[in-house]
Amino acid sequence: MSARRYALVGTGSRATMYLDALAGAHAGDGELVALGDTNPGRAQVHQRRLVAAGLAAPELFDPADLADVVRRLGIDRVVVTTPDRFHADYVVAALDAGADAVVEKPLTTTEDGVRRIAEAVERTGREVLVTFNYRYAPRNSALKRVIADGEIGEVTSVHFEWVLDTAHGADYFRRWHRQKENSGGLLVHKSSHHFDLVNWWIAGTPTRVYASGGLRFYGAENAAARGLGPRPPRGTSEAGRADAFSLDLAANATYRELYLENEGYDGYLRDRDVFDAGITIEDNLALVVDYAVERGTATMSYALNAHSPWEGYVVSVNGTRGRAELTVVERGSVPLADGVVDPSMHPEGVGRDETRPVSERLVVQQHFAAAREVEIPTGEGGHGGGDALLLRDVFAGPSADPLGRTASWRDGVRSVVVGIAGNASLETGRAVRTTDLDLGPGALALGAVAAS
DSSP states (O other): OOOEEEEEEOOSGGGHHHHHHHHTTTTTTEEEEEEEOSSHHHHHHHHHHHHHTTOOOOEEEOGGGHHHHHHHHTOSEEEEOSOGGGHHHHHHHHHHHTOEEEEESSSOSSHHHHHHHHHHHHHHOOOEEEEOGGGGSHHHHHHHHHHHTTTTOSEEEEEEEEEEETTHHHHTTTSGGGSHHHHOOHHHHTHHHHHHHHHHHHTOEEEEEEEEEEOOSSSHHHHHHTTOOOOOOTTOOHHHHOOTTOOOGGGSHHHHHHTGGGHHHHOOOTTOOTTOSOOOSOSEEEEEEEEEETTEEEEEEEEEEEEESSEEEEEEEEESSEEEEEEEEEESOOOTTTOOSOTTTOGGGOOOOSSSOSEEEEEEEETTSOOEEEOOOOOOSTGGGHHHHHHIIIIIOOOOOTTOOOEEHHHHHHHHHHHHHHHHHHHHSSOEEGGGSOOOTTSOOOSSOOOO
């Protein structure tokens, strides 16, 4: 079988993981034929990098011409790493033109996006793969194995708390994510990772969502209420003004080349002030979610905070035979000198904190028995070791996997529908049933775990 021919659309920093894979470990599994972005400067940056790595220069194209590129160049698969609001546009264009799609989470941000993808899949029979790398992290796989083996019985409830620190969490309020029309807010953009984990862990389908939350830390009004003084000008880092929330693009070679030097093409600013006016997403969120599981129902309580002093998550899963608890510290504190935007993507840059050390611990305790700690295999690389395993399945093809970590478009729907329903609940103040959403043919199978 010849190597698949790939096009990639959306050449921001997120594209780097896929491009590096095709230039390195998976060079024999696929050929990158074309790169598309509305900002030609960013596409040229990646084109130069690929040529320097010894690859043929991929053709550059305007994303509006994606369908023509797929047909003209015989593209087998399109990798979509654009801002979230455009995911559905390019997935549908790829499918209709005759290619499969690999799409970054979230699958899409709206009911309309889900419906359009569902209709395109039904119309074309093409494949859509959603890249949920957190499934592949050894700690998350270990919890899946505990639940799947029946060690805690049938799942009755889940408590899931995720805290984003003032490096990673703040970064969503600098970028395009800060506008809900672009990202769906953190409930869609970030939490789709978390909701996918729960769906996968408990083999469940979300049926009802109630959400509460708001913008309570970032933004101009909150800053003024706390008496925050004048903000430093753009391009000022903490090293220059001792401001922990300013990002200096010039101080980072990747950001400088991808973003700062290409602002003239489209005016996109990667380093907006997190205390600006006009931010429309929430930074504190809480949900109650009901699920249909194989035998009955389960409930999740979920919390997300985007301005924590440390980063990580705590998951407790209750079952008819006992309880499993997973505690992960991805970064114990945010020293001003670190300047690491996303500690889960850059583990080598994570600082050590003696009081709250970087750690992961999975404890299982059955009724009437002592607790025991489950050994977690050591992962290497981004996202707890998940990225390399995910990329293997994306480019080399999935191998036999009893944990079922490869995610289809329906898995993408089951994750994003919690955030979509949650946003509707935030607007109305009422619980929202997922069956009341207009999602299109076969998008969400309720009452049982949908086949992927």
